[in-house]
Amino acid sequence: MTSSDRVGLITVSYNSARDLERFWAGRPFGPYRWTVVDNHSSDDSRRVARRLGAQVVALGSNRGFSAANNVGVAATDCDVLIFCNPDVTVTPDGVAALADGARRHGGLVAPQLVNADGSPQENGRGLPFPTRKLRHLLRRSDPAYLRFARPGELVEVVWAMGAALAVTRSDLAALGGWDDGFFVYYEDSDLGLRAWRYGMGVRLDGDVRWRHGWGRETARGFSATAWRHELASAARFYRKHPHCLVPVGPRARALGRVDAVRTRSEARHA
Template sequence: MDVELNRQDNAPSLKLVVVIVNYRTADLAIDCLASLSVPGTVPDGTRIVAVEGGSGDRSADLIAAAIKKNGWTNAVCLPLEVNGGFAYGNNRGIEYAMANFGRPDYVLLLNPDTIARPGSVTRLVEFMDRKPDAGIAGSRLEHPDGKGQACAFRFPSIANEFESEAKLGPVTRLLGRWRIAPDMPREPSRIDWVSGASLMVRTDVLDQIGTLDEGYFLYYEEVDFCIRAARAGWSCWHVPQSRIIHLVGQSTGVTRHVKPSRRPAYWFESRRRYHLKHHGAVFSVLSDLAWLCGHIAWRIRLLAEGKSSSGPPHLLQDFIRHSGPFRGI
């Protein structure tokens, strides 16, 4: 859904709006809001919209109460009646901000399971100010101990679909230039797409290509957005000086536990939607086959080494059930 992003001429200038979409993780969202209140973490005048994504619990009341109790006057809680997914919730937050605060220079999409380190968001804004051709920028995501997480990626390809599942040293070296998650340098670097856990977008990009595609319930919506921006001529950057703690999977439950939960059907549907939308049916089928070959190669290696899988349970069966060549079987 595209949104009318024009503000009234008499609206005050606004540098940044932060949108946080919560779903049944009110305690995490409140901790995220608290981290943004540390002086210098966000630019002066920043407005924050905490979207309560139809959780059906007391999340909206808890978040609104925390905002009032702590005096976070730059933040509001926007309760939604339905859980429409990541894109839906963020789009409603962007719409609300545009209608009530004016048109900002930038919008930051921030997961509720994140903690912004002091100065982190301000550094991302400063980078965007210095780089007018940058349409999108993402933070360095890390664990609480400072260890980095994969957060900057290449667009999906048949080669990296195979490599990412095969997990074989020789294959990775051979296909290194296509590896989906390359090693990132310590300085800002151009990349294909960045994680939606901390993704800043220039509002001019929204004007040109629209907001997130609500056809994705969860997953691949940021990949879709970044490829649309790239095709419109905007660059995407990873900015390691902006450091955000990401409590991986806490907002979705998919990777929350030591052993991952079963991968939900909407992951497979989002993956398929992205492939068909941007590359067509032939690419979708070939990507599925590449993934299957890589995954089977990995399982054979585990069997030969006498190891058990640490991945999501029933992943192969679920992939086959939802994939193009086998869909409906």
């Protein structure tokens, strides 16, 4: 088995045909295996994904983001798993770097996501206090919440957006996989906090800069369905992690130490 065979990409699609065509045409994943788990799309997502080179797992209903990710994990035997959204353009060098980081450091490793013009997106985050979440939804800048990694930096964050995340299979298994109680939203916050709880950590790799279209529904205006999922996931998240609602106790103190160090980075070639 070659090194590329030991790394697999997993993408969850739901009516994502246009994004798959836009971001994945030309096999940007190079020699790596790519699995698309389709959440019962009504468009051509499955056909497009197969044409672009993916192994497609077609679900009979929309089971949500977390559950579909877990299906993707079961559908591949790769040692390192990289979860990446349909609106992310990966690169072979970036895949190799993230896989190496996941093996070397353990826990979760994310690229620094960027916009089409190369400007960084805030895919690294601090502690998800409700006040921080509200300010972010209201488009108010909060440097205490938003984290970035410059080229040459490997930056510790409390959690990273699930649009692109690398983890070894063994670490994901130790974490119990994605929590499929989250249909969509907050599942990445939950995974990051669980990684810290188990002593694994979450990092942004500033040398891997992947373009991300970022089409979150709650950011585009009112959608009753999207907000229903948002609120249900928020309720589940704060029940699981009450120290993010009332920051007291040993877990709050441990995460507070990570949250307080906003510029911590590690030497890339140590």
